Amino acid sequence: MTVKSPATPASKIDRTPVSTPGGPKVKEEKIVVTVRLRPLSKREQSLKDQVAWECIDDHTIVYKPPSQERSITSASYTFDKVFGPVSLTEAVYEGVKNVALSALMGINATIFAYGQTSSGKTYTMRGITEKAVKDIYNHIMNTPERDFTIKISGLEIYNENVRDLLNVDSGRNLKLLDDPEKGVVVEKLVEETVSNDQHLRHLISICEAQRQVGETALNDTSSRSHQIIRLTIESTLRENSGCVKSFVASLNFVDLAGSERASQTNADGARLREGCHINLSLMTLTTVIRKLSVGKRSGHIPYRDSKLTRILQHSLGGNARTAIICTLSPALSHVEQSRNTLSFATRAKEVTNTAQVNMVISDKQLVKHLQKEVARLEAELRTPDPDALSREKDMKIRQMKMEIEELKRQRDLAQSQVDELRRQMQERPVLNPFESPRPVAKCLTFSGPLSSKLDKLDGKEPPQVDRTRNTMGRQTLRQSSTAPFTLMHEIRKLEQLQEQLGDEAQRALEVLQKEVACHRLGNQDAAETIAKLQVEIREMRAVKSVVKQIEVGDVVAVNKSVSANLKEEISRLHSQGSTIANLEEQLENVQKSIDKLVLSLPSNNEQSDDVPTKSRSQVKKKKMLPLSSSNSANRQNLIRSPCSPLSSTRDVLESELENKAPEGDDNKPNETLPGSEKVTPTKSEDGGDISSREGTPCYHRSSSVNMKKMQKMFQKAAEENVRSIRAYVTELKERVAKLQYQKQLLVCQVLELEANEAAGYDLENDEGATEQEPTIPWNVTFCEWRQQIIELWDLCHVSIIHRTQFYLLFKGDPADQIYMEVELRRLTWLQQHLAELGNASPAHLGDEPTISLSSSIRALKREREFLAKRLMTRLTAEERDVLYIKWDVALDGKQRKHQFVNKLWTNPHDVKHIQESAEIVAKLVGFCEGGNVSKEMFELNFALPADKRPWILGWNPISNLLHL
Numbered sequence: 001m002t003v004k005s006p007a008t009p010a011s012k013i014d015r016t017p018v019s020t021p022g023g024p025k026v027k028e029e030k031i032v033v034t035v036r037l038r039p040l041s042k043r044e045q046s047l048k049d050q051v052a053w054e055c056i057d058d059h060t061i062v063y064k065p066p067s068q069e070r071s072i073t074s075a076s077y078t079f080d081k082v083f084g085p086v087s088l089t090e091a092v093y094e095g096v097k098n099v100a101l102s103a104l105m106g107i108n109a110t111i112f113a114y115g116q117t118s119s120g121k122t123y124t125m126r127g128i129t130e131k132a133v134k135d136i137y138n139h140i141m142n143t144p145e146r147d148f149t150i151k152i153s154g155l156e157i158y159n160e161n162v163r164d165l166l167n168v169d170s171g172r173n174l175k176l177l178d179d180p181e182k183g184v185v186v187e188k189l190v191e192e193t194v195s196n197d198q199h200l201r202h203l204i205s206i207c208e209a210q211r212q213v214g215e216t217a218l219n220d221t222s223s224r225s226h227q228i229i230r231l232t233i234e235s236t237l238r239e240n241s242g243c244v245k246s247f248v249a250s251l252n253f254v255d256l257a258g259s260e261r262a263s264q265t266n267a268d269g270a271r272l273r274e275g276c277h278i279n280l281s282l283m284t285l286t287t288v289i290r291k292l293s294v295g296k297r298s299g300h301i302p303y304r305d306s307k308l309t310r311i312l313q314h315s316l317g318g319n320a321r322t323a324i325i326c327t328l329s330p331a332l333s334h335v336e337q338s339r340n341t342l343s344f345a346t347r348a349k350e351v352t353n354t355a356q357v358n359m360v361i362s363d364k365q366l367v368k369h370l371q372k373e374v375a376r377l378e379a380e381l382r383t384p385d386p387d388a389l390s391r392e393k394d395m396k397i398r399q400m401k402m403e404i405e406e407l408k409r410q411r412d413l414a415q416s417q418v419d420e421l422r423r424q425m426q427e428r429p430v431l432n433p434f435e436s437p438r439p440v441a442k443c444l445t446f447s448g449p450l451s452s453k454l455d456k457l458d459g460k461e462p463p464q465v466d467r468t469r470n471t472m473g474r475q476t477l478r479q480s481s482t483a484p485f486t487l488m489h490e491i492r493k494l495e496q497l498q499e500q501l502g503d504e505a506q507r508a509l510e511v512l513q514k515e516v517a518c519h520r521l522g523n524q525d526a527a528e529t530i531a532k533l534q535v536e537i538r539e540m541r542a543v544k545s546v547v548k549q550i551e552v553g554d555v556v557a558v559n560k561s562v563s564a565n566l567k568e569e570i571s572r573l574h575s576q577g578s579t580i581a582n583l584e585e586q587l588e589n590v591q592k593s594i595d596k597l598v599l600s601l602p603s604n605n606e607q608s609d610d611v612p613t614k615s616r617s618q619v620k621k622k623k624m625l626p627l628s629s630s631n632s633a634n635r636q637n638l639i640r641s642p643c644s645p646l647s648s649t650r651d652v653l654e655s656e657l658e659n660k661a662p663e664g665d666d667n668k669p670n671e672t673l674p675g676s677e678k679v680t681p682t683k684s685e686d687g688g689d690i691s692s693r694e695g696t697p698c699y700h701r702s703s704s705v706n707m708k709k710m711q712k713m714f715q716k717a718a719e720e721n722v723r724s725i726r727a728y729v730t731e732l733k734e735r736v737a738k739l740q741y742q743k744q745l746l747v748c749q750v751l752e753l754e755a756n757e758a759a760g761y762d763l764e765n766d767e768g769a770t771e772q773e774p775t776i777p778w779n780v781t782f783c784e785w786r787q788q789i790i791e792l793w794d795l796c797h798v799s800i801i802h803r804t805q806f807y808l809l810f811k812g813d814p815a816d817q818i819y820m821e822v823e824l825r826r827l828t829w830l831q832q833h834l835a836e837l838g839n840a841s842p843a844h845l846g847d848e849p850t851i852s853l854s855s856s857i858r859a860l861k862r863e864r865e866f867l868a869k870r871l872m873t874r875l876t877a878e879e880r881d882v883l884y885i886k887w888d889v890a891l892d893g894k895q896r897k898h899q900f901v902n903k904l905w906t907n908p909h910d911v912k913h914i915q916e917s918a919e920i921v922a923k924l925v926g927f928c929e930g931g932n933v934s935k936e937m938f939e940l941n942f943a944l945p946a947d948k949r950p951w952i953l954g955w956n957p958i959s960n961l962l963h964l
């Protein structure tokens, strides 16, 4: 049943155009032009007309006159597609299908047929319309998520009058109106809503039936009007989506009347009049096309000169995709008309349209939607739907179940990680520096991604690195794709090792305490030192307990939630930073105390020749007595701990035993050890009774020869002990520094992991890819990393003193890997940071320094000025001249020193240049290769990564020390 809605003609649809986000997407596109050459008609055949045209390929049609017509110039025409006499309408439709179906996506489309009378326009357009209708409905069937509404209107322009083909009663001449939004609209034109494809076909057939047709000499059923069938296709996402925007577009099927010659059509009377109107409007169309083909800005386009061009204005160089099918008769008798058609087609090829997706909000639709929504809410308020409530409850329960499952999974994962950790810890007993046969440095072993690296630090394994470390960037991302838990796991392990390190330090101090205890009895300075050390030891214990408290809390936290925010984790590490710094400070103090203690040792005192005899004898007594006591007190420990930092004293002690050195116990002064002879008090060197003079009954008697020997022996042992302790403390410091690096590395990984997550990297895939990468030797990686570092230094305008220091210190030792990696990561981050920042001023946060390209360049300039000054003080005039000559600085040039210094570290790709620059800067600054600069100076500040800036300032370069 036909649903007519005369009250809502196309021109009256209530709609508001809506721009697509970011403005309408306008697509410029040329009109699609195809040509269809029909077979000779029966009439033409009967007149023995000849075929004058041939489609030589899919795009080219050629005029091929019969032999007697050779005088006429042959010509060829090329189009988007040409179809020969045997081509089916299906094929022709395929050539314009895309244009037609654009209307389903909100893009206006027009397909029209142009050609002389009887060339096959109606024949072709019928087929095209039929196939388009079929495809439209197929699309609707396959797009259930959208609601489609199709409306149809039909009109003809007959003798320059517009008629409604669906409502012939509306009048013979409908008015054209200019709508500011929609352009030209036809007043009172009926637009019928289509219920289905059959309905649409039916309505189309009504239009065709209503069209003016007349018989001419060329065509029994010649269309005497231009026919426009317009489908308006609107589609909206289905109601429950809540979307009120719709695609809306019109699809025009235009079957033009054929151009004709009165002489050929034998028209007279009405036919002649029709022909005149037809030709007139087609001429306007041709003019419009011609003008458009040379560019839209070529002046006035006479759209208004005919109703046809007015109505089709959007389709001609406007907001529509347009396809023109030019139909041709192959007959030689129509060659001139065919040439005209091809000429029109050639012009049309050059016309550019600007189609865009049309979206509307229908006010009615919007109001309807809102009304529905209000009604639903009201209904809900009045009577809450028990089903809806229970559905909601079910959904929540399902959600909670899923969350519980996820939490369980995370808990199990955490548990398995903890178990694994435990297992590893059991397999690898905690190393006691006093019991382990291995050097203490070997305590730094890790499992997981860091383990190999740290093992390599020990220099045990062949120095090979993962290829993914070959370069930063993508490889780094892969490497950093460690799961958050693994990272936290690593952090925990580091903390455990840190605690272990604290224990070692503590034990070392205990030994030290015992060691120096002997001095208390005989040396005032030593006694003070001991007191100080004891305070330090207490403080260090306090530090350790703080660390422990934090760690215990965190282990619980880890078990509670594996997916805890990694940033919080880093904040926590940051808070520990000061604790670690305290520990280091304590170690520093201990070392100072030890230095002081060494100075106070008898050997140092002995060197003073001007010590009065009595004092010297007292000193001797003082040094002798406590030493014997000390060694006896510590002997068991030392013998038990062959690899302790005091292990070097072992030989001494053994030799002492071999020499049957006197033994005793402070607590059992009068007892002799089992098996030893009971000795009587003896005179000391100066003839006095030691026990009586010192008032301490615990000293062993010996001959003066033995005593001397013993004194020397114990003195030597004491010196060695203190030296060992000092070395050990230094080592501990280094290890603390390394731990700091490892933590920093983890922080980097966390940052990268977060960045990766934000960027949506498929970490698992990346990990998979990483596993397949073969490993490459460390020396190769080192060279690559160093080159990258040098280039990044240059890009980021890093201090050249820092570069020099770093370059000279890290030369490829596998143990340097961590320093190299941290530097590379730091610089990579810095480069990105500077690139992101551009010329913008960096924000200030509190008192912390800011980094920008300009500030870095300024700092580097200041540094070069400093070095230029040093050039004058550190080098002789001759040395300077040699350098000037070598570095191409004119000896008589102005500002030679600045010129020279400005050349240092400027070519990151020249190895020789880099090496020489480093050597010169080292000389100017006053440090030699690996000399007075320790790798520890590259210790990183452990800073909160949320800000990140302290990290990029992280190194403590010597330039800081120089207060540049």
Ligand SMILES: Nc1ncnc2c1ncn2[C@@H]1O[C@H](COP(=O)(O)OP(=O)(O)OP(=O)(O)O)[C@@H](O)[C@H]1O
Residues within 6 Å of the ligand: 037, 038, 039, 041, 085, 115, 116, 117, 118, 119, 120, 121, 122, 123, 124, 219, 221, 222, 223, 224, 256, 257, 258, 259, 327
């Ligand atoms: N490709 C074709 N194959 C076979 N027959 C065709 C083809 N094209 C057209 N014809 C036939 O040629 C005749 C004229 O076709 P048609 O009426 O479509 O021409 P027209 O261009 O619409 O003419 P007019 O402008 O006078 O209306 C018809 O009988 C039609 O069946």
